[in-house]
Amino acid sequence: MREAFHDQLDSMFNDLAGICRLVEESVRLSTAALLTGDAEIAERVISADAEVDRARERVEETAFSLLSLQQPVAGDLRTVVAGLRMVSELERMGDLSVHVAKIARLRVPHVAVPDVARPTISRMAEVAEDMVTRVSHIIRTRDVEAAIALSHADEEMDQLRRTSFTELLSADWTHGVEAAVDIALLGRYYERIADHAVSVANRVVFVVTGQNPAAVGS
């Protein structure tokens, strides 16, 4: 019984890592669509989101079946519930990359990001994508040190968000209100992807150690 339980739990974590890889692809492609103004890639991201939703449903069914049939307690119970929360957050990260793709699509045949804002937005996208890649690894390996290290990448994201606001509010900004609003919202979406990545990593720390990251160290 216990062994079957842990096999199912491992299988749930593999599914979570699989969803995380779908999200990684979605963040990568939505950024490509954004920076090149490619409507076809944007559409691909938007329609691929249904796959994340279906994968989420499968994880939820596995979790409910584990809770009903195996009736876990203590750490095992908290692990299953953590899995349910992780899948909601991963789904949300996918939704946020769809928002990026929709801004890209809205501005075709133009590119939403003016050249002056490109380095900061590109770097935000890189940081977000890198964080999602690291979360896939963290879910798969349950590497607590890597999970704790991830929160530092979030600090770079906060700094980039401030830089981005400085750029678009400077007297040199000549790209008008529409581009500024796009940049502000894009910054918000990448920042939220990063926030969720940290949150998923923190749940892995909790699953492995039974403690929240602040209590574990760094």
Added chain:
Amino acid sequence: MREAFHDQLDSMFNDLAGICRLVEESVRLSTAALLTGDAEIAERVISADAEVDRARERVEETAFSLLSLQQPVAGDLRTVVAGLRMVSELERMGDLSVHVAKIARLRVPHVAVPDVARPTISRMAEVAEDMVTRVSHIIRTRDVEAAIALSHADEEMDQLRRTSFTELLSADWTHGVEAAVDIALLGRYYERIADHAVSVANRVVFVVTGQNPAAVGS
């Protein structure tokens, strides 16, 4: 045993309704701070958020204790898990009203919302606050019809968001980039509060009927 279980479940739903009332107050006060440029009210919203966080922890502990000690299955299990999800969403709604309060505080002694944008933003805030009030009632009474009706309020919010973009992208907009970015982000925060309100209401429909709202009607 079963009776004790349902008493604890009722108590969890009362706590959820209580958190929802805290969120309602937070949305109301953050809007007041925003529309009057009142730093003191904004600070009050920001510091009151800790109370929502503590209340969330209490609900989570109740839910874990229900799952561990009572080992619910089927509908009872789904109800407890729905409670865990509802409390995350309510906490998030509180965070979003804190974001509104922070924009208000950032612009003091000025008011972030220019007069021309005021009717639309005020109406978004009213719709959001009304939705949160209705969700408190829905959680308390588990009123499925009221929960299904709530999704229509969300349509007004979507329409208001479009109106707001039209206003700030029009040739008549003379308030510059900073105010436009504030308005775009405020619109996003109120819209997300509304989204979460609909989601919480949908979970109540699921708890009562065992089905998702689309299957129940309207």
